[in-house]
Each structure stands twice: as structure tokens, then as C-alpha cells.
Amino acid sequence: GAGVSQSPSNKVTEKGKDVELRCDPISGHTALYWYRQRLGQGLEFLIYFQGNSAPDKSGLPSDRFSAERTGESVSTLTIQRTQQEDSAVYLCASSETAQEHYEQYFGPGTRLTVT
Amino acid sequence: AQKVTQAQTEISVVEKEDVTLDCVYETRDTTYYLFWYKQPPSGELVFLIRRNSFDEQNEISGRYSWNFQKSTSSFNFTITASQVVDSAVYFCALRRTSGTYKYIFGTGTRLKVLA
Numbered sequence: 001g002a003g004v005s006q007s008p009s010n011k012v013t014e015k016g017k018d019v020e021l022r023c024d025p026i027s028g029h030t031a032l033y034w035y036r037q038r039l040g041q042g043l044e045f046l047i048y049f050q051g052n053s054a055p056d057k058s059g060l061p062s063d064r065f066s067a068e069r070t071g072e073s074v075s076t077l078t079i080q081r082t083q084q085e086d087s088a089v090y091l092c093a094s095s096e097t098a099q100e101h102y103e104q105y106f107g108p109g110t111r112l113t114v115t
Numbered sequence: 116a117q118k119v120t121q122a123q124t125e126i127s128v129v130e131k132e133d134v135t136l137d138c139v140y141e142t143r144d145t146t147y148y149l150f151w152y153k154q155p156p157s158g159e160l161v162f163l164i165r166r167n168s169f170d171e172q173n174e175i176s177g178r179y180s181w182n183f184q185k186s187t188s189s190f191n192f193t194i195t196a197s198q199v200v201d202s203a204v205y206f207c208a209l210r211r212t213s214g215t216y217k218y219i220f221g222t223g224t225r226l227k228v229l230a
Binding site: 041043044045048050059104105106108109 | 121150152158159160161162165206208215216217218219220221222223
């Protein structure tokens with residue numbers, strides 16, 4: 001079956017512009033996670049959604065970052081007024097549910113470059 | 116606070132050598148999950164193993180083995196008879212069993228297996 005997909009795969013934007021990154025999870029997966037991975041660094045948790053529960057936004061680095069999820073499907077991560085420090089690969093992952101210890105399936109990521 | 120430390124930034128070995136990747140974690144929880152993920156050069160993270168804190172049995176899967184020791188808060192990963200295809204970045208991660216289900220990742224260890 002289809003895995004997690006993300007679009008665009010690459011995004012170059014000018015400092016100060018807004019960007020939207022999209023994640024399509026595996027069908028039926030109720031949990032969806034966003035991570036940021038700066039060059040040569042580990043994964044930094046941003047936010048996760050679990051079904052209709054309130055998302056855990058504790059990892060969002062500033063109020064310029066926000067994310068939405070429509071039901072149990074597509075999610076968008078929005079970065080407003082982008083800064084050069086936002087340059088990174090943004091990874092999305094989904095799992096059957098967050099409560100249980102189901103493995104996360106990762107997408108290929110969106111590489112964001114802010115010039 | 117929860118934390119995962121992978122002190123080895125990069126390791127190089129010659130093919131067929133055994134190699135151990137270290138992972139040390141910190142948590143105040145009595146129950147938790149530990150994970151290892153592999154990120155090959157292609158970029159997509161791949162799940163390798165999950166271990167819950169109840170079970171300290173070591174696990175072996177082919178050339179891979181994991182040594183979980185609660186007493187030292189370590190969850191080390193050994194590759195026996197390494198192969199060039201094992202070259203990747205390996206991440207250790209920690210997650211709670213209740214409350215928030217966000218994953219805390221280490222900074223990763225880059226393994227280079229030379230032919």
C-alpha cells in the first residue's frame with residue numbers, strides 16, 4: 001500500500017515569506033507527527049495529532065509555526081515569515097494510533113531552504 | 116525531563132567488523148518505550164526495533180542485536196559482521212507509555228562501513 005507522502009519534496013523561499021508543507025499519512029492511521037531535522041542533526045519533535053484529541057504542540061519553536069489536520073487525513077505545517085534558521089528537512093510520520101506502541105512510518109521529507 | 120544521548124557522532128568500520136552504537140536515556144517514568152531507527156542515505160527513516168521497559172531481555176534479529184539495561188539506562192545496538200549496506204545514520208528514541216506520546220530522539224550516530 002501507499003506510504004506516507006509529503007509535498008513539495010523541495011521548497012526554496014525568500015526570507016519573510018510564508019510556506020505550507022503537506023503530509024498525507026497512511027490511510028487509517030490516526031496518529032500523525034511532524035519533526036524538523038536540521039542538517040546533520042537529530043529529529044526535533046514539533047507536533048503530533050491523535051484522532052480528535054487536542055494536538056500536542058509543545059515542540060513548536062515559535063508562534064510562526066502552526067499545523068492543522070483535517071480529520072484523520074491530510075496535515076499541513078505552516079511557517080509564517082520564514083527565517084534562515086527555519087532551513088531544514090521537515091519530516092512527517094504516521095502510526096495506527098499514538099496510544100499504543102505502533103511503529104511510526106516516515107515520509108521522505110520536505111527540504112526547506114530559506115534564502 | 117526526558118533525554119536521549121548518542122555520544123558517538125560518527126563511527127567508521129571495515130566491512131565484517133562488529134560495531135556497537137550506544138544509547139543512553141533519561142526519564143523519570145517507570146514505564147516507557149525505546150526505539151531504534153535507521154536513516155539510510157536515501158533519507159527515509161526505517162523502524163528497527165521497539166522495546167518496552169518491562170522487558171529487559173536482549174533481542175537478536177539476524178546480524179542485529181540490542182542490549183537493554185535499565186540499571187545503566189542504556190539501550191545499545193550491535194551490528195555483527197557489518198556490511199556496506201549498513202551505512203546510515205542510526206537514531207535512538209524514547210517515548211512515554213501514557214500522557215504525551217511524543218518521541219524524543221537522540222542526535223544520531225552516523226555509521227560508515229568501508230569495503
